[in-house]
Amino acid sequence: MKEEIEILRKHIELKGLRKTNQRYKVLEIFLSNEEHLSVDELYSLVEKKYPEISHSTVFRSMKIIFDAGLASKMMGCDSIVRYEHLYKHSQHGHMICSKCHEMIEFDDSKIKELLKKAAKKEKFKPQVFKTRILGLCKKCQD
Ligand SMILES: [Zn+2]
Ligand SMILES: [Zn+2]
Secondary structure (H helix, E strand, O other), X not given: OHHHHHHHHHHXXXXXXXXXXXXXXXXXXXXXXOOOEOHHHHHHHHHXXXXXXXXXXXXXXXXXXHHOOOEEEEEOOOOOEEEEEOOOOOOOEEEEEOOOOOEXXXXXXXXXXXXXXXXXXXXXXXXXXXXXXXXXXXXXXO
């Protein structure tokens, strides 16, 4: 977590953003959880420990944490943006259940290699790869 704090601190300095402790508290809660969290979900966790932090602070802090390269965004079936850890986490794809919204992570490195090759052929410079499979999880199939 120390390294992440350092990355966030540098980003805030570089961008000349206002220095408040609350952003680090939001980061702390975000990092202490391995789930894929929407801003609302994260806010309810933050609220339990730091009731003085507002929803809009959580919202703005997550934007900054994302810009600093510490989080990635993904969208579930419910079209809600969720954040997950990015720093030192391996890239992966998501299988998303359209019924219970469960998210299953899987290794998509081979798929990414294929996509990179396809991009190279077109001289296209890829920036973001997102592998997403929508469907029904094991439990929801019967
Ligand atoms: Zn399901
Ligand atoms: Zn994930």
